Amino acid sequence: MKCCCSILCFWCFFMKERMTSVDVAAIEGELAGFVDARVEKSYQLTENEVLIKLYHHEHGKANLLVVAGERIHFTEYPRPAPERPPDFPMVLRKHTKGGVITDVRQYDFDRIVEIDIERGGEVMTLVAELFGEGNVILTSDGEIIAPLKRKSFKDRRIKRGDRYEYPPSKENPLELDQQEFEGVLLESDSDVVRTIATKLNIGGTYAEEICLRAGVDKNMDIESVGDDEVGRLYDALSEISSAIKTGEIKPQVVKDDGKVDVVPLRLEIYSDLTTEDYSSFNTALDEFFSKDEIRELEEEKRSKYREKLEGLKGRKHGQVSTAEQYMEEYHEGIEKGDLIYAYFNQLKEILSTVRGALDSYSWPEIKEKFEKAREKDIESANLVNEINENQGVIVVELDGKEVEIDITKSVEKNAQETYEQAKKMKRKSKGARKAAEKTQELIDEFKQKDIDEFASREIPQRKVRKKDVWYDKFRWFHSSDGYLVIGGRNASQNEEIVKKYMEDHDLFFHTQMEGAPAVVIKSEGREIPRRTKEEAAVFAASNSNAWKKFYSADVYCVSPNQVTKSPESGEFVKKGSFVIRGDREYFNNTPLEHSVGVKIDDETRVIGGPPSSMDKHAEYKVDLKPGDLDRMKAAEEIRNIFLEKARAEDRELIKKIAKPDEIDRFIPPGEVTVDAGKT
Structure with missing residues (x-):
């Protein structure tokens, strides 16, 4: 990027945060x-x-x-x-x-x-x-x-109840005459750009702009500035002041790999950067500041969506794991109960021995007797791994699995309680499974809401603004160069366009075949560029009967004075048709292509026209070709594509403005093929 400034150039790299x-x-x-x-x-x-x-x-x-x-x-x-x-x-x-x-x-x-x-x-x-x-x-x-x-x-x-006191007054540069301006400069001991920025309370951006417009080295010491430089600096300030005072502003958003600034005037310091014009400073400010806030809100809501979804998934995972753990404990309990019965006689002998010994021996002595019995390789004694007198259990090893036996209960009772505990684990596992299923239902329901829908619930939505325009009853579009192009929907409208709306410096377009609209480029006294002519030709061809026949069309254009309703002797001119005199400019083999889009700007509306013009004016667009899809079905599909592709802050607007019947008004006369990939 070519930097327009040096000392005060930080705004070239950082997004503006507040108004000046x-x-x-x-x-x-x-x-x-x-x-x-x-x-x-x-x-x-x-x-x-x-x-x-x-x-x-x-x-x-x-x-x-x-x-x-x-x-x-x-x-x-x-x-x-x-x-x-x-x-x-x-x-x-x-x-x-x-x-x-x-x-x-x-x-x-x-x-x-x-x-x-x-x-x-x-x-x-x-x-x-x-x-x-x-x-x-x-x-x-x-x-x-x-x-x-x-x-x-x-x-x-x-504070409530106090008198409101204004902050100390500052210089108003828009009201200074040249002598006062020079006086402010002479009071400074800094360079030109710093003096203008701070002493005149105008800020760095406009100080840079004044220096650039005046052709004065911004780094020059004030004491070196001569009368000529002072005059040029004042003239540059006056240009800015006059535009602000008279309201003759040209608001712009300035971009350089992202937004940089929003300004009410076209500034030369930004001449090498991309700019986007707006009809009002209010709109420019709103687009500059509010949309970024919306992006932050949208990402915050998306993050919450993902966080909630992951939380639900984590809950389900925990519930499934718990259910599996309970089932493992169930199977293990059943196995232990079966083992208790399998070793019924040995366990009965162990319990009988321990209970009998308690009348005469201490626990340490009983443990010692079991040790001696193991040394003699007595089968029942070999099963005992541990005697835990504090808990009142004997830990035995049955087929390699440790089982706790309650000393105070019979073998049958130990087996029965082991089975009951296992069944309890099975019931718990079933409950955990049901909980996991309910959580999965919540996950499925949450997913159906769609991340963009979830994010958009609390995201500010742009309000619909649609102005009534005189040409809305016709077929129309604005060319890439900004020219209004209108066409008739029927013979009566063709007559109306030519008789009422076609003026001297406009251009008239028509196809070589019958069943085509009378298309007029409104010049407003300007020279019409080639690109606009080509787009008008595509518009005329695509809205003619050629669309139904799936082939290209030859289109011509003439000046208004070549179009007449007066036939030669013996000729008959039908309603909506015209006689063309003189030379014609031809656009042969004009392709049949059309797009429907949604414009989101100072006003919001469905628009349609050649794809190249929609690239310029539509926030979202769908390309069409001749095909076999019914118009209303196509309109519904186009609407769904718009909603699918729309940013969160635009979704509600599109729902309101892009109704199928409104979209249908901008579809060429015939069946179509919708290119879902073009938006």
Whole structure:
């Protein structure tokens, strides 16, 4: 990677963690778009996260997320709130629910956002502090009603009932004239980039950008900077300032083998890196920060899934092992009982000898007598391995297996109790087996839930946003170059497209055969590139009767002034058909190929078109070819593929948006083959 900076270049390698003052200034206008919104409910999601649900008469519902010390923006990924809310959101609900937002502003170019909320004639201010450890504070007439965190600092205290004191003011670089700007520079004894970053409160990223735009060596000592350099630096600052003030921003997420930064402007310091444009800074911030949080949550839930599954498997393994151990003890008990009966006479003799000797001899003397009997090779004495007078048992060895015989009981009673103990082990083994079977049922049930489904239950889900567009009734797609391409679904729509929507600089496409849509590229006055023309040709061919015939098609395009409904003498022009005058540009042997996808961006919807355009615009796509699968069955299969491939945070969205009947609208007219491997 080509590094754009040296001393202050750490942001080129580490992901941005919080908003800057410039970011706050840039998003102020977007947040202000929700003035007049009604506050519905407030939540505290984590120690630092507060979510406020709003409703605006134009924009609808919205989730305003404030992460103390980090960021503020609307989110499409609201994290589930705890079942028992902490005190702070309850206080917010008490004072702000049903209130109306009357103003949103940045305080003094600091990382502080103030939101005025009016309810019942009282105006309260919610203060979001995005610096340091951060805070969210509800105030009224400058008095603190409730803080998210109680804090004490050297120069101020955040506590209920106290006056809210702002942190010390800093320079606002967006309001400086050139003389003031030069004055700030002259007060420094550092180099250019450090001076701009710190003295102007603009941060390292924009200090680097200003130096680069101005063509000034960022490492130059301030005392060496001449009037010309000062002028160029000020002009560069003014460019940034003007874009922020007027709202003419171009938000981007910057990537370099992962996300690096999210910025409201296109920055030259990132010219060698990959960037992704967004229509609003809110959306860019949400995609940049929230998706990574979702990934972490998803992995945490996956880990819990695996941990629970392994726990169930471990429990079953233990239950099976216990059952096997009990069965071993059962078989061993039966064998010992059988041996007791097999050596009935010898054991009876041993018990009789011991009991008789106890009347006259001590235990040591009895043991000694058995030793002497073994020396004489007396059969019954040879069976005795040990006499344990403390436990009242004699340990005998029968066919190589040690068996304990209770001295106080008969041989029959010893055998009977051994059998009973064995049967008890068998019952325990059966119980352990049943427990293992129940655990296996839990494992099977748990596996059926699927790891992604389990992970997604508590993972924030993107909300559906689908805008109504005038061209939705037609067949349509956006080309890889961003041009809208529309086509008729029937003869009436072909007539409507040509008469009502085709303009001078557009292009008209049609196949050489009948039964094809009138396809128009909307140029919006721009020159139409070759790639867009080729995609429009594929679109025209794939949505024609050629699809049903399984072969390619020849497609041509002409200018709008070559398309007419006026026939030559003796000609007849059917409804939905047109007369073409003049030369045509041909796209011969155009392949029949089509994709259906799901777009997930500022809006979410099913889309369809040539595979190359879907690669550009769809988050998930499935490729189609002519085939023999019924359209509705194909739509169901496509939906299932989307759900199978979708990330956890997108799954609920796809369930809502990608219904089979909606998918069917974007399938070419005819039966298809679904390529499940293309997503």
